Amino acid sequence: MNVFIGITGASGAPYARRLVQALLAGGHTVGACFSSAAPQVTGQELYGDLRMPREEVIERWLADTGLPAEQLYDSHDFGSPYASGSALWQAAVIVPCSMDTLATIASGAGNNLLHRAASVALKEDRKLVLVPRETPLSTIHLENLLRVRRAGAHVLPAMPAFYQLPETIDDMIDFVVAKVLNLLGLDQTLIGQWDAGMARAELPVAD
Numbered sequence: 040m041n042v043f044i045g046i047t048g049a050s051g052a053p054y055a056r057r058l059v060q061a062l063l064a065g066g067h068t069v070g071a072c073f074s075s076a077a078p079q080v081t082g083q084e085l086y087g088d089l090r091m092p093r094e095e096v097i098e099r100w101l102a103d104t105g106l107p108a109e110q111l112y113d114s115h116d117f118g119s120p121y122a123s124g125s126a127l128w129q130a131a132v133i134v135p136c137s138m139d140t141l142a143t144i145a146s147g148a149g150n151n152l153l154h155r156a157a158s159v160a161l162k163e164d165r166k167l168v169l170v171p172r173e174t175p176l177s178t179i180h181l182e183n184l185l186r187v188r189r190a191g192a193h194v195l196p197a198m199p200a201f202y203q204l205p206e207t208i209d210d211m212i213d214f215v216v217a218k219v220l221n222l223l224g225l226d227q228t229l230i231g232q233w234d235a236g237m238a239r240a241e242l243p244v245a246d
């Protein structure tokens with residue numbers, strides 16, 4: 040599968056990194072793009088430095104993910120295949136998806152490659168997965184989420200669950216990434232299949 044990964048300046052950079060790693064490990068083609076705000080948040084969340092220069096964030100991120108540099112597109116590269124419905128890519132994931140990018144996609148407007156790829160996915164009936172992150176949500180956010188869902192996008196909020204007893208932050212990241220892979224119709228081994236019977240046996244019984 041050929042998948043576009045758009046990374047915005049919402050909190051959740053670890054999800055994007057893990058998803059790219061998982062897709063590449065599965066032999067898929069990935070084209071990625073940072074919004075102009077994303078490197079700052081990625082610098083903070085992955086490398087602990089909100090002020091890390093953009094070039095350094097990107098260099099470290101490419102090394103971490105293993106994505107070839109030519110597969111990372113500038114946010115204004117409208118010549119990229121992901122800006123066109125004529126190019127045969129199959130899916131777009133915006134992870135994490137900020138409320139700004141959500142609003143732009145919901146409005147049908149756009150001024151960067153992330154917006155364009157999302158718009159192409161919707162018009163071409165290709166899979167579009169949005170992983171929004173904000174809390175609390177305003178009425179405007181909620182209306183925008185409903186609007187994109189009605190237009191055909193899948194809305195997969197960055198909401199890790201606890202029923203699988205995560206022990207590390209990586210477990211919680213994997214939970215969300217596994218959900219994205221499931222929605223893309225891809226096999227995943229990041230988390231086990233949920234088996235309520237098994238869980239009952241393993242969970243401590245309350246007195």
Ligand SMILES: Cc1cc2nc3c(=O)[nH]c(=O)nc-3n(C[C@H](O)[C@H](O)[C@H](O)COP(=O)(O)O)c2cc1C
Nearest residue numbers: 047048049050074076077080137138139140172173
């Ligand atoms: C550390 C940090 C965390 C942020 N977290 C969020 C968030 O969770 N959700 C959100 O919508 N915006 C968040 N923002 C604000 C966005 O980065 C900002 O609205 C930006 O304009 C989004 O633009 P983009 O959608 O083009 O990336 C955060 C900003 C910073 C610096």
